[in-house]
Amino acid sequence: MLCSIILVHSVFVAFQTASTFWLAIAIEIPKVTNATLIGVYALISFSGVVFVYVKSYLTALLGLKASTAFFSSFTTSIFNAPMVFFDSTPVGRILTRASSDLSILDFDIPYSITFVICVGIEILVMICIMVSVTWQVLIVAVPALVASIFVQQYYQATASELIRINGTTKAPVMNFAAETSLGVVTVRAFNMADRFFKNYLQLVDTDASLFFHSNVTIEWEILRIEALQNLTVITAALLLILLPQGYVSPGLVGLSLSYAFTLTAGQIFWTRWFSNLSNYIISVERIKQFIRIPAEPPAIVDGNRPPSSWPSKGKIDLQGLE
Template identity: 45%
Template sequence: MSFYDSTPLGRILSRVSSDLSMIDVDIPFSLAFSVGGTMNFCSSLAVLAVVTWQVLIMAIPMVCVTIRLQRYYVAAAKEVMRMNGTTKSYLANHVAETVAGAVTVRAFEEEDRFFEKNLDLIDINASAFFHNFASNEWLILRLETISAALLSSAALCMVILPPGTFTSGFIGMALSYGLTLNSSLVYSIQSQCTIASQIISVERLNQYMHIQSEADEIVEGNRPPLNWPVAGKVEILDLKVLGKCQLREVVQEKDEGLNSSGKLAEYDEPMSLMKREESLFRKLVKEYWSHFQSAESH
């Protein structure tokens, strides 16, 4: 039960709702789309290479640049996705607590404050989503530029080919495949980056799967004796008592306890107890000292 006592409700709801749904539904579809887009891009590039092999000279550096852009985007997209999940947990936790304590909120007339807090949490969560959307558009713009440059180089090579090298129908088919190169590249890279971002949900659920289990209710090697407790003892450590005075409030610190016989006991160093005016130990030593001095005088 310590896990549920120390973990906010919104964080648990985020794990078992959005993260679990993303693993069951979103990741399989993104994986299928990524494989399909990659195969479509490779087939379109192969058709262009058959017509004009010179396009491979332009394609190889473009693929290297695409891989660099993908790695750069994924590094930022993962952190934005993690921020989105964290802020969503805060929002879900606030909504759950507000609904559960709606009667108390209305009794103290705090509806406006809770409403403003909810709007602030929505803005924070939407900010992470907007940053993810902006970074996605940044990647799409550069991928479309690379695809347009690759198609332009292929068309240029077809123009400078000697007459009669290929038929017009074959060249038209190659150009039609080249036009789909743009969307295929964007779709493939975007799906791969989406999978890399959605893997954060697997990481979050995997963290909960390896939480240390609760201890057994009964530990056989650590059982108390049958007649336990033999003697009761209550210790009061670092007790702070607020005493009301006419002029000011005095905070008194006491380290006391009740032993098994019901007598009051103090816990501290002897010198510290001697410095306290209200200490029983100080009064006892003072009384013994006065008796000792009176005995010596007689």
């Protein structure tokens, strides 16, 4: 399924690149009329729309299959869990897995995977087009890419722990809300609603604080990635300006510049979704923790069953009946 998504999007990118190359080359051919120029461009562009639809369909299908598998395993594990598990596990922890973590698995992870793969392919195409016009840009692009990987790894070490801690702060909120709703009559009878509401807000603030810090770390990473990619764009623009006149056709110069300016936005988009995907995977880890719960022993053990005639006899003895 994932290979199909990569293949379909690669075909779409090929159509997209072909349409831009057609504009860059055909605009310098005098025999090509405006109608032909626009018509061929529209034909190539609309041909890629079909592959966008197929990619979206495959992404939704991928998410549905993954969600079905995890949800079935999760519910089976919870329903077959021993009673000691429910005695030692707060209700909020189970509800968090069944609500927010499964929601991330249903909606966020499939599209995050698709965005990371698709935008990654587009970034590679952008770099290849820039290199085909001015190969000297690799002198700056390669070190910038290495520095971006270092920044990504440095960020991920902190972000993963923040997300894990944030997962533990959601459970008390759910647990407190569930227990308060069950004992709301007692809370109101003793006029303690304000106290419980204050405690609830404190739990929400703790959870929101970690969520805020998670977003701050993403912005910290994106700021540095953007600076590195801007360095690549500036280098590409300077090289195009310093090239001798007539060395590269004006159409290819415009094409290279347009892709260079798009590279920064594409890299930021890819970085954001890759970071989100790395954080979303932690929800899968949390769900798998509950999938691996040892099950309750079976109600019927084939090798240890009483005979079919059991009990062979029985009686009812009533004593002191008045």
